[in-house]
Amino acid sequence: MNSNQHILDELYQVILSRKGASPDSSYTASLLHKGLDKILKKVGEEATEVVIAGKGGTDAELIYETADLLYHSLVLLAARDVPADTVWTELQRRFGTSGIAEKAARKE
Numbered sequence: 001m002n003s004n005q006h007i008l009d010e011l012y013q014v015i016l017s018r019k020g021a022s023p024d025s026s027y028t029a030s031l032l033h034k035g036l037d038k039i040l041k042k043v044g045e046e047a048t049e050v051v052i053a054g055k056g057g058t059d060a061e062l063i064y065e066t067a068d069l070l071y072h073s074l075v076l077l078a079a080r081d082v083p084a085d086t087v088w089t090e091l092q093r094r095f096g097t098s099g100i101a102e103k104a105a106r107k108e
């Protein structure tokens with residue numbers, strides 16, 4: 001990975017490469033093979049685990065569960081054929097805009 005490339009981009013490329021791979025050889029391929037409902041269930045579970053770790057867990061547990069959630073979220077994007085960099089673009093678009101200002105603009 002070169003210094004301009006984020007680990008999430010690298011990971012998304014690996015996930016895409018698992019499309020059509022044997023479910024026996026890859027956890028990602030097995031998730032993609034099981035389909036959208038299974039992937040959504042995993043995202044929900046991992047989000048709940050982040051909440052639990054955020055409330056009472058150690059920093060290490062929070063880091064571990066957040067990584068799980070990011071991975072499963074990327075699998076969801078791949079399953080829906082949504083490029084990961086569209087999310088980075090959305091974050092970039094929001095960058096520098098106060099959440100308070102953005103919320104106020106939505107109410108207008």
Ligand SMILES: N=c1c2ncn([C@@H]3O[C@H](COP(=O)(O)OP(=O)(O)OP(=O)(O)O)[C@@H](O)[C@H]3O)c2ncn1[C@@H]1O[C@H](COP(=O)(O)O)[C@@H](O)[C@H]1O
Nearest residue numbers: 011014015018025026027028029031042045067068071072
């Ligand atoms: N980042 C991850 C990653 N994070 C979490 N996981 C897997 O996600 C699962 C989450 O654990 P759980 O206990 O919730 O789930 P489980 O009970 O094992 O599985 P389910 O039956 O619930 O589906 C574990 O099996 C983890 O190994 C991941 N599996 C793969 N990756 C990345 O994806 C790449 C490709 O992986 P494969 O597709 O497996 O080759 C790897 O090299 C990694 O970089």
